[in-house]
Amino acid sequence: MKKITYLLSLSALFSVNQLFAQENNITENGNVGIGTGSAAPTARLQVAGSTRIDSTLTVNDSVVMATSARVGEDLKVEGDLYLPNIQQLNSIHEETILVSGENGITRKVAATTLRDIIYSRNCDIVTGGSVASPSWANGPNKLFSECPQVLVGIGTSTPTRQLDVVGNAKVSAHLWANGSVSIGSDMGTFSKLSIVNTNRPAVIFGSAVGNTQPYQRLMRFEYDNPDTKIMEVYNTSTNQLAMELRADGQMDLFNGVANIFHFGTNGMFSVSNNTQKTFVVEASGLTRARKIKVDADVWADYVFEPTYKLMPLSEVESFLKEHKHLPSIPSEKVMKEEGIDLAEMNVKMMEKIEELTLYLIQQNKELEKVKAELETLKQEKP
Secondary structure, X not given: OHHHHHHHHHHHHHHHHHHHOOOOOOOOOOOEEEOOOOOOOOOOEEEOOOOOOOOOOOOOOOOOOOOXXXXXXXXXXXXXXXXXXXXXXXXXXXXXXXXXXXXHOEEEEEHHHHOOOOOOOOOOEOOOOOEOOOXXXXXXXXXXXXXOOXXXXXXXXXXXXXXXXXXXXXXXXXXXXXXXXXXXXOOOOOOOEEEOOOOOOOOOOXXXXXXXXXXXXXXXXXXXXXXXXXXXXXXXXXXXEEEEEEOOOXXXXXXXXXXXXXXXXXXXXXXXXXXXXXXXXXXXXXXXEXXXXXXXXXXXXXXXXXXXXXXOHHHHHHHHHHHOOOOOOOOHHHHHHHOOOHHHHHHHHHHHHHHHHHHHHHHHHHHHHHHHHHHHHHHHXX
């Protein structure tokens, strides 16, 4: 009997081996349990323990993991990846997030490394171009709103510009404006800097008091177009230019009636008194004036002082023969090279005139003496 049982066991084992060596089909209503013990399996395949698949696992519908899943190597998702239970972050601290790296590989990165590029946005535009409930965004060292429709008011609840300040504003460093700057007026299209002055002693006040740097400039203009007008001052009450300076060097000043000052491009210079030119320097260098008064520190009256030593005419004659000019008068060469000081030259000319007067007085005395001697001789002649 035992021998028959042993033979039946071998036959059954052989039959099972033959059964697993070929494809097997489990009916649709059947469940398979591995390691489940006496409990009936509750799913098509229920494994109580670890499962190892050495080849590819293909799931046509979905995979549900009740607790956790671990992927030892790559995980490739060709469709959408839903993570519904991840809590929304209100701030960025030490959390880590998954970001796409090279070749589509997902990497775990600390959120703190992305603070400079991750920010919130609230630009929900509604009809009419206004923003519904705008809020500030923030990042490291910045607080901002990227919505151009948002108007910020300081001291006012009805701002009319991107930044509207009712009160004083102070900038301790550089103030940069890419467009135009308007002071005392609204923005205009004519100029980059527009200033309207009311009840102030000066429109522009520049001070370099206390400056220790060399070549300090209170004002500097740069241009590269020869047709540029460097400065133009317009009198609205007379509809006339009060002052004009051009890049070619021409300059004009008006007093409301006439051009009282003109500097031409050819070197001409003129001054007028509304009706006529009172002083003119022509391009050739010729100077015209109605009257010129030259101030002098000294005058030649010292010639008439008793201590003044008048050069004898014989010495004057010798000096003229040697130097070809009067004593104390510059030579022709010196005058051509250095020019003439009008005040000094007038003193020298008066000096020579007064010396000449003294010479004439001396000659007259000699002549009177000779005449007296001739009269005496006439009276003594028999």
